[in-house]
Amino acid sequence: xxxxxxxxxxxxxxxxxxxxxxxxxxxxxxxxxxxxxxxxxxxxxxxxxxxxxxxxxxxxxxxxxxxxxxxxxxxxxxxxxxxxxxxxxxxxxxxxxxxxxxxxxxxxxxxxxxxxxxx
Amino acid sequence: xxxxxxxxxxxxxxxxxxxxxxxxxxxxxxxxxxxxxxxxxxxxxxxxxxxxxxxxxxxxxxxxxxxxxxxxxxxxxxxxxxxxxxxxxxxxxxxxxxxxxxxxxxxxxxx
Numbered sequence: 001x002x003x004x005x006x007x008x009x010x011x012x013x014x015x016x017x018x019x020x021x022x023x024x025x026x027x028x029x030x031x032x033x034x035x036x037x038x039x040x041x042x043x044x045x046x047x048x049x050x051x052x053x054x055x056x057x058x059x060x061x062x063x064x065x066x067x068x069x070x071x072x073x074x075x076x077x078x079x080x081x082x083x084x085x086x087x088x089x090x091x092x093x094x095x096x097x098x099x100x101x102x103x104x105x106x107x108x109x110x111x112x113x114x115x116x117x118x119x
Numbered sequence: 120x121x122x123x124x125x126x127x128x129x130x131x132x133x134x135x136x137x138x139x140x141x142x143x144x145x146x147x148x149x150x151x152x153x154x155x156x157x158x159x160x161x162x163x164x165x166x167x168x169x170x171x172x173x174x175x176x177x178x179x180x181x182x183x184x185x186x187x188x189x190x191x192x193x194x195x196x197x198x199x200x201x202x203x204x205x206x207x208x209x210x211x212x213x214x215x216x217x218x219x220x221x222x223x224x225x226x227x228x229x230x
Contacts, residue, residue: 110162
């Protein structure tokens with residue numbers, strides 16, 4: 001089954017304790033992203049990756065790190081979590097389209113989400 | 120920074136009625152538009168995409184795009200209680216891997 005998986009699905013932690021949220025996709029997609037979703041603010045992009053070893057900041061990158069060592073995996077790292085990072089996090093992937101269909105590049109497929117609480 | 124605006128709702132419609140969800144966007148150069156459905160506590164699911172002015176129909180869903188007015192809408196015919204969810208409008212922001220999302224409109228379909 002084609003899917004994006006995230007782990008853990010739920011996590012409660014304390015301020016300053018490093019954590020990693022994993023994301024994996026089995027669709028051979030080139031593009032991957034991390035979003036956070038907060039009430040009233042919608043989905044905001046944290047980081048994205050266009051391919052292995054190619055990553056860039058989104059709109060709200062402060063306090064987060066990512067890596068893309070393999071095409072299928074795109075972990076999100078919080079080196080020193082703080083309460084304002086309490087949120088619902090989604091990983092997403094999308095394929096690179098042929099030139100004539102490049103406008104379809106933004107059809108993203110989302111993972112099930114990780115609900116993070118930082119105390 | 121591109122902006123996507125949606126009425127947060129809730130939009131309440133009776134079962135069987137047409138639900139009309141609206142979205143406006145700030146960047147006149149936007150070329151593609153997406154509607155996602157999100158059930159409470161679940162991930163967004165792509166339900167419609169539209170790239171050209173006019174209407175695009177898929178089953179009970181119709182997306183309407185008016186680039187001159189910078190307006191995109193989603194119509195749901197014969198609304199069912201299972202359509203109760205938040206509907207997110209999204210517009211690409213330049214690069215291939217970034218979407219700007221509206222805050223979403225919550226739809227409630229009551230029997």
